[in-house]
Amino acid sequence: MQVIKEYVQRWYESGLDPDEYICHRKQGNLVEIEEADTGRRRMVLTFCTNDVLGLVQSPAVKQAAIDAILQFGTSNSSTSVLSGRIDLHRQLEDEISAFKHLGHTQLFLNAWMAMQALMDAFCHQAIPVPGFQNTRETLIMTDVLNHGCIVSAIANAGTRSGKLFGHSPAVRVRAYRHCDMEDFARKLKRYAKPGDRILVVSDAVFSMDGDIAPLPDMIDIMSKYEDTTLVMDEAHASGSIGATGRGIYEHFGILPQDALDKGVTPLIMTTFSKFGASVGAAISSPVAELKPLLNVSPSSIGTCSLAPPLTAAALEAVRQVRQHPELVQRLHDNTRYLRNRLAENDFLAIGETNVLPVLLPPDLNPKDFARSLVANHGIWVSPIWYIAKPRLRITANALHTREEMDRLVSAMVAVREEMSYKPAATISA
Secondary structure, eight states: OHHHHHHHHHHHHTTOSOOOEEEEEEETTEEEEEETTTOOEEEEEESOOOOTTSGGGOHHHHHHHHHHHHHHOSOOOSOTTTTOOOHHHHHHHHHHHHHHTOSEEEEESSHHHHHHHHHHHHHHOSSOOTTOOOOOOEEEEEETTOOHHHHHHHHTTTSGGGOTTOOSOOEEEEEEOTTOHHHHHHHHHHHOOTTOEEEEEEESBOTTTOOBOOHHHHHHHHTTSSSEEEEEEOTTTTTTSSTTSOOHHHHTTOOHHHHHHTTEEEEEEEESSSTTSSOOEEEEESOTTHHHHHHTSHHHHTSOOOOHHHHHHHHHHHHHHHHOTHHHHHHHHHHHHHHHHHHHTTOEEOSSSSEEEEEOOTTSOHHHHHHHHHHHHOEEOEEEOSSSSOEEEEEOOTTOOHHHHHHHHHHHHHHHHHTTOOOHHHHHO
16 A cells, blocks of 8 residues: 555656545535635636536426335435346336337446446357357447547446456457548448457547547448447437437438448447436347347446436436426537637637647646636636646536626636636737
């Protein structure tokens, strides 16, 4: 443990540790937070929540969670394949299947477990079956900026459940440049072998850059190969893109069936921690036989099923999105407005979605910038300072008013001036 102590001490001294805030209460986008180090409390306007449609505080969603507790209690106390499956699970799976236009859905506690279960099920068929032998290798292609849950799952994909005693055929993992379809096509041609089962995994919306995967191009490239499967992680896409919030397929004006028609099997991972006012994840597929494999994968069969109040909250949230598409339109309007206001004030917000990463000049520390926003202006955003291009990660949601967004931009301008920095456009003028 001495090495751990020394490492963490050096980590703190280097300023790499994140500031910690404890939330006490919420009202809309106003949050009372406590600085963990000092105990000081203040009310702040948040632009760092992933509650993109504001459904966490929806009376209907909260009541659904309460009703579920009254009917089922707080936990299912078992895995879904034993005694932990409840009717709410079936309802949520059916709702997601309809929402994503894919017939079969399996629930998980979170995206990390869902992705690992998919690797077990797809690459290794989860459990050995007498008289059946899989002899085909799997080639996995992954975008270099995919989320950590994908990276972790494919890192363990080479052996069943990441266990060293796995004896399935080889799994080969190759990365392609971020959203670079020329590189994707070139790498696929280079690494695909006859007889391969090809699995391509990508975020739909990339959580640190706010951009969208080029789905139609990916499908066209994959259609040239037999037996290809495309996994879209829609954590930041569900509820956020597409006219009614259905995600990346709707955003591009197509359906999963269009991928099937081109010989590409579409899988979608949905998570509930953003638009779904809850936690948990689901994988949807057009192939019925995938679902039982996902259900008996170690990260599913070895843990308790999604708790009743969490399931009920996600179920009601999805129903609210389907019944009230104006929520999604409001989010889109807010996203456009905030992106325009940032640009007008010489802030570089990359991407195209409600995830707005603002790149700062190298001499402006995002951590110091965010601290000043909280302390001096009552604005809470997420600083990201440990990646190649440090940034402020701002998220717009459907509840933000134009006055609140103007307040954010004004505060950012003030902090920039406080830190004695003027954008190039101002200097040249």
